[in-house]
Each structure stands twice: as structure tokens, then as C-alpha cells.
Amino acid sequence: xxGTTLSRAxxxxxxxxxxxxxxFSKRGFRATSMKEIAAAVGMxxxxxxxxxxxxxxxxxxxYSDVLDESLDAARETVAAAPTPLDAIRDLITSRVxxxxxxxxxxxxxxxxxxxxxxxxAEQVLERRHAFEDFFGDALAxxxxxxxxxxxxxxxxxxxxxxxGAVNWCYKxxxxxxxxxxxxxxxxxxxxxxxxxxxx
Amino acid sequence: xxGTTLSRAxxxxxxxxxxxxxxFSKRGFRATSMKEIAAAVGMxxxxxxxxxxxxxxxxxxxYSDVLDESLDAARETVAAAPTPLDAIRDLITSRVxxxxxxxxxxxxxxxxxxxxxxxxAEQVLERRHAFEDFFGDALAxxxxxxxxxxxxxxxxxxxxxxxGAVNWCYKxxxxxxxxxxxxxxxxxxxxxxxxxxxx
DNA sequence: AAAGTTCGACCGACCGGGCGGTCGAACTTT
DNA sequence: AAAGTTCGACCGCCCGGTCGGTCGAACTTT
Numbered sequence: 394x395x396g397t398t399l400s401r402a403x404x405x406x407x408x409x410x411x412x413x414x415x416x417f418s419k420r421g422f423r424a425t426s427m428k429e430i431a432a433a434v435g436m437x438x439x440x441x442x443x444x445x446x447x448x449x450x451x452x453x454x455x456y457s458d459v460l461d462e463s464l465d466a467a468r469e470t471v472a473a474a475p476t477p478l479d480a481i482r483d484l485i486t487s488r489v490x491x492x493x494x495x496x497x498x499x500x501x502x503x504x505x506x507x508x509x510x511x512x513x514a515e516q517v518l519e520r521r522h523a524f525e526d527f528f529g530d531a532l533a534x535x536x537x538x539x540x541x542x543x544x545x546x547x548x549x550x551x552x553x554x555x556x557g558a559v560n561w562c563y564k565x566x567x568x569x570x571x572x573x574x575x576x577x578x579x580x581x582x583x584x585x586x587x588x589x590x591x592x
Numbered sequence: 593x594x595g596t597t598l599s600r601a602x603x604x605x606x607x608x609x610x611x612x613x614x615x616f617s618k619r620g621f622r623a624t625s626m627k628e629i630a631a632a633v634g635m636x637x638x639x640x641x642x643x644x645x646x647x648x649x650x651x652x653x654x655y656s657d658v659l660d661e662s663l664d665a666a667r668e669t670v671a672a673a674p675t676p677l678d679a680i681r682d683l684i685t686s687r688v689x690x691x692x693x694x695x696x697x698x699x700x701x702x703x704x705x706x707x708x709x710x711x712x713a714e715q716v717l718e719r720r721h722a723f724e725d726f727f728g729d730a731l732a733x734x735x736x737x738x739x740x741x742x743x744x745x746x747x748x749x750x751x752x753x754x755x756g757a758v759n760w761c762y763k764x765x766x767x768x769x770x771x772x773x774x775x776x777x778x779x780x781x782x783x784x785x786x787x788x789x790x791x
Numbered sequence: 792a793a794a795g796t797t798c799g800a801c802c803g804a805c806c807g808g809g810c811g812g813t814c815g816a817a818c819t820t821t
Numbered sequence: 822a823a824a825g826t827t828c829g830a831c832c833g834c835c836c837g838g839t840c841g842g843t844c845g846a847a848c849t850t851t
Contacts, residue, residue: 402825402826412758416730419706420706421620421704421706421707422620422622423620424622424706424707424827425809426809426810427810427811428809428811436828436829437827437828437829438811438812439812439813439814439827439828439829440826440827442811442812443813443825443827444819447811447812447813448811478846483684484662489649503703504703505620506704507618507619507620507623508620518737540795543767544770544783545779545782545783546779546780546782546783547770547771550771550776550779550780551783553760553761553764554757554760554783554784555757555845556779557759557760557761557763557764558753558754558756558757558760559756559760560754560756560760561661561755561757561759561760562756563757564756565752565756570745572745572746573595577749580744580745580749581745581749581753584743584744584745584750584753585744585785587755587786587787588783588786598798600800601799602801604800624834625835625837625838626836626837626838627835627837635800635802636801636802636803637802637837637838638801638802638838638839639800639801639802641837641838641839642799642800644837646838647836647837647838648807659810738813787838
């Protein structure tokens with residue numbers, strides 16, 4: 394998959410990160426102690442500090458990984474879509490699927506923003522806007538190409554509404570339910586974009 | 593408005609609660625110290641304990657107030673709606689408006705669930721389901737009355753999708769923006785229920 | 792009306808405990 | 822033997838919460 398082989402240390406770091414994400418999502422960042430994380434991965438607290446410089450760094454890494462992955466995925470999705478409307482649908486579909494497949498991680502990202510150092514908090518905001526822009530630009534293109542389509546609200550509001558429907562999945566999706574993440578994504582995308590249809 | 597006059601102590605309690613909600617929403621429950629809250633309302637920390645027995649009680653009160661208000665409002669909305677489709681639209685509209693007008697409070701309710709004592713956490717879940725049922729029942733009634741309407745997904749998923757679009761407003765709505773909470777509610781309701789229309 | 796009584800409101804000082812984080816000594820690997 | 826890895830013991834800090842007591846307004850009592 395990835396070109397480089399992972400060093401032993403990197404493997405450890407990854408395990409630490411995913412364990413931390415899991416516990417943060419269940420108890421909250423502030424309520425989780427480094428001791429708990431250490432116990433969960435089977436090492437002592439000081440050993441964690443061999444791989445990360447602080448508790449905050451764990452959180453920051455979690456955020457920036459998600460952010461990078463998300464923006465890259467969005468870029469690819471838009472680039473691969475034949476029409477703006479397809480771009481919108483695929484953006485929704487893949488985003489829902491990603492959210493459902495990483496519920497714990499996204500819970501942390503959505504609910505621990507206030508724990509971020511000011512500098513990263515800004516970055517998060519910027520990148521979130523960048524993501525909204527992928528969506529908004531595709532929408533604008535679609536609307537321009539099909540002036541008969543009536544949104545009934547400002548485009549920005551429509552984008553936020555869609556993102557709400559999409560992101561909220563982190564709260565209620567259950568893998569044991571009837572739909573796979575992809576099915577769910579397609580269903581939600583179809584319903585949300587019904588208003589955009591041009592027949 | 594309310595029948596009873598508020599005692600001095602009750603006024604203080606209310607002030608404490610709304611201040612706590614504001615600070616909790618900005619810094620998170622765990623990261624907020626009782627000292628901060630005390631400073632913000634201009635009293636000393638021990639004085640807070642004259643009105644509330646613990647930090648947790650502040651949070652619990654916040655939750656149960658919102659829960660009570662929300663369920664009552666939903667009941668009334670459904671009762672007043674002439675048709676199931678109207679019920680769905682009004683439920684969405686009023687819920688969006690309420691969310692926009694109480695962003696800080698709802699942020700706390702959505703993001704601090706893990707801080708709740710197990711007993712109340714269950715109650716919250718029950719009540720949330722009760723709210724979903726108001727929605728789901730109206731949807732079922734509408735679907736039965738108009739079998740031609742195609743949802744394209746299981747009703748429960750549609751309900752969750754709508755609730756996502758609705759609840760997410762706590763994250764992005766800005767009162768300085770172009771729409772009032774009610775306008776926004778109507779726009780979102782109209783868009784989400786476009787699929788349900790029967791013309 | 793003055794003196795004594797009661798009580799809600801209030802707070803300075805304090806406590807036990809758990810937290811994030813450090814350090815140095817010990818093992819393991821090469 | 823040097824480098825990388827691990828952890829027991831420890832530290833300073835701040836938190837939620839308590840304690841003992843003060844203040845003043847409203848009622849009794851005389």
C-alpha cells in the first residue's frame with residue numbers, strides 16, 4: 394500500500410494513536426488520563442512520552458491526520474467526477490462512508506475542538522472551509538449549468554445542511570444495522586440531491 | 593408568563609446555570625473549573641455550592657431542562673399540525689429555530705454526553721428516541737396515506753438524516769447571517785421534505 | 792425602640808487526590 | 822559498549838469539594 398515500510402517505532406505510534414482515539418471518544422479528551430491509555434496499550438505512562446511529547450500532541454496528530462486524509466479524498470473525488478452534480482453526490486457518498494467507518498475518530502474531531510491549541514484551531518477552521526468550498530464550488534457550477542434548478546435557500550446554507558446530514562452519522566450509525574457505509578452514503582446522497590435533479 | 597414568581601435563590605440558580613452553559617460550551621465541561629464559573633457570575637466558589645450540590649448537578653440540570661422543553665415542544669407541534677406532513681415540517685422548523693436560539697446549550701448537550709452519570713445517560717437516550725418517534729410516527733402516517741411517495745431508504749435512516757441536518761445548526765449558524773432562525777428552519781424543512789411531496 | 796435571636800447568603804483558607812509530565816536507573820538489542 | 826527502549830518513583834499543580842465562621846436583614850422579645 395504505502396511505499397515505505399514502517400519502523401517498529403512508527404508501528405507503536407500508530408497503535409498508541411488509534412487506542413487514544415478510541416478512549417478519547419468514549420470518555421472525552423480531558424477525562425482520559427495518560428495512565429489509562431498506557432494501560433490500554435500495555436505499556437507504562439513514561440513509555441508513551443518516549444513516542445509523543447505530550448497528551449496534546451496525541452490529539453493534534455489525530456486531527457491533522459483526519460484533515461489531510463479528508464481534503465485529499467475530496468480533491469480526488471471532485472477530480473474524478475464527470476459532472477458537478479456527480480461531484481456533489483460522490484462527495485456526500487464517500488464522506489458518509491468515511492464517517493461511518495471512523496466514528497470514534499470523527500467523534501473526537503467534532504467534539505474536542507475546544508481542546509486544540511489556538512494555532513491548530515485556526516488550521517482546522519481553514520481546512521473545514523476548504524472542504525466546504527469543494528462542495529460549494531461544485532454546487533455553484535451545477536446551478537450555473539442548470540438555471541432552472543431552484544434551491545430555495547442560499548447555496549451556503551444548503552451546503553451546511555448537507556454536511557449536517559452527512560456528519561451526524563458519527564452519532565447514530567451502527568455497523569450492525571441494515572446498511573453498509575457505502576449504501577448509506579448513496580441513499581443519503583440521493584435524497585439530499587433530489588432538489589438538484591434536472592429532469 | 594410562568595405562574596409563580598421566582599425567589600431570589602431561584603434567580604441566582606438560573607443565572608448560575610446559564611453562565612455555566614456558556615462557559616461549558618466554550619471550554620468543555622471537564623476543562624471548566626468551578627472557580628471560573630464563580631468568577632463569571634461574581635461570587636466565590638463555595639457560594640456556588642450553596643445553590644448546587646456538585647459540578648455534575650449543573651450539567652444534569654442543563655440536560656434535563658433541555659430535554660423537558662424539547663419533548664413538550666415536540667408534542668405540541670405534532671398536536672397542532674393538520675396533517676402528518678405538516679407535523680414533519682413544523683417539527684423540523686421549530687427544532688432548527690430552537691437550536692439556533694440556544695446554540696451554546698445544545699453544544700453542551702450534544703458534546704458532553706460522556707460526562708453524564710450512567711442513570712441520566714440512559715434517560716437521555718430514551719428521550720432522544722421519544723423525539724425520534726414523534727418524527728418517525730408522523731413519517732409512517734404520511735407514507736401510509738400516500739403510498740406513491742418513494743423515500744429511497746428505510747424511514748429510520750431518513751429520520752436520522754433529517755435530524756443531522758437540523759441538529760448540526762448548533763455548529764455553524766450565525767445570528768449575524770442572512771437568515772433568522774425561523775427562516776432557516778422553514779428553508780431546511782422545505783428542502784428536506786421535498787422528497788415527501790405529493791403533487 | 793432597643794436588645795436578642797434566627798437564618799439565608801456568602802467566603803478565606805484549607806484538604807486529599809489525581810493529573811500531566813520528568814528523571815535516572817535498568818534492561819534489550821545491535 | 823553504545824543506542825534504543827522501558828518503567829518505578831517522584832514532583833508540582835490545580836481541581837472539586839469542605840469547614841468554620843462572618844455579615845446583615847428580618848423577626849421576637851422585652
